[in-house]
Amino acid sequence: MDRGKIQTAIEFLAWLDANDLPFADLTQLQLELWLVTAPPTRRKAIGAFIRWTNARRLTHRLEAPIRPRAQPSVFHDDDEHHDQLLRCLTDQTLPLDVRIAGAFVRLYALPVTRIVHLTTDCFQRDQDGAYITFDKAPVLLPPTLARLIEQQIASPLTRSMLQPAPGSGPVFLFPGPLAHQPRRPHGLAVRLLDLGLPTLAAHNTAMIAIAADLPPIVASDLFGIHVSTAIEWAALAQDSWSDYLAARNATG
Template sequence: MQWLDDHHLDLRALTQTNLEVWLAQAKPSRPRLTAAFIKWTNKRGLTRNLEYPGYQRPAPATFLDDDDQADQLRRCLRDASLPLDIRIAGALIRLYGLPITRIVHLTANQFHEDKTGAYFTFDKNPVLLPPTLARLIEQQITTGRSRAALGPLATSEHPGLLLPGQPASRPRSPEALSGQLMRHGLPTIAARNTALFGMAGELPPIIISDLFGVHRNTATQWAALAQDSWAGYLAALHSEAAGKYE
């Protein structure tokens, strides 16, 4: 924080480049604590999607099996008894591995349609949405306007949030949204881990980073985890097959 003050920077404007410059200059002796602080600021919306370079996170341990993940995604897309915002947030986690801290900051103008389909730009490049999710987001954008009375109207400089809080000009609490998802039987961490693991097995890390805003170091770690798991699976199959012929 002292470094930010010295460089006339606000914490909310801190970029990944700023963080890495500070790391190179300060060379902190307790990286685990600094990494925890960055995680805390990300979680509370004080910073956005920052990664602490060089800090090796523990390997994820909580996952859903494929049937549970598919069943929960199906509920999000098709169960009209669920609240609309819960359906959208749950689908974004299960399809794209988005963290709740980012979901609460998504804005309506990141969504657009053309002759080829409906798209959402999560980071640098637009992502083609499944038609069912596109319809849910369209409905949310339309009905969400009624909440604008609780806060200032959206402008080009301050676009309306996709899942507005109260007042509508402020993002909702990630902790509260996570709790609501859990109460509806839609866990967040396990579902996100499962989605990221699946993507890492199918897409190069740079594509995951550019499409979904996952830091490249994180995307690379997920790719390595998926590769190791796939290699272990093949080794187990080979061992099992060899045993049949002994």
């Protein structure tokens, strides 16, 4: 490690000591709480330190997310976002997998790289409704989307003649050319774009809506967003709401 990385590690360990947090019991949430208050220049350095401690099993599967270099700037307006979501849920001329993936992006701000790794056992139905678990907590699904997912599970689109044996491993909701592998995210993203359902603006629009409606820790548990990232989006949503109110008052 270079001097800057060593200094960052010392600062982080001092913070843990000051807060009476044992390093051996360090959690992802504690790491991200430190990242929220740390200068942006410390993020890359602490990431190197955490990768080093993970490799030596001093910590377990921790990640130090990198702060985005710039605020998101591409969004849909409310009508466009709603129309695209409605298209995903109701347009039977669209391929089934495209409809589900497009709805996941527009409702839950899921990136395509995570969508393709969803497995069929993430989906559950009980007497109260249908749910899907993206991270820690199940998310209640709209009935229409739940039915689309059930159709996809019953007859997944795959070009493979070889199906995985029962109990041989996870069954992907979006299987690739080989059924035991997920679909390639780039191919799915291009397919969505070609059919008029681009992902970047849709993701940003859904993300800012989530950040405006849910506390960061809840958004993290439901959608697998890093807490620090959720906090940044919450701040952006608050700024956007303040700007909207200021503009409305100026014209009122």
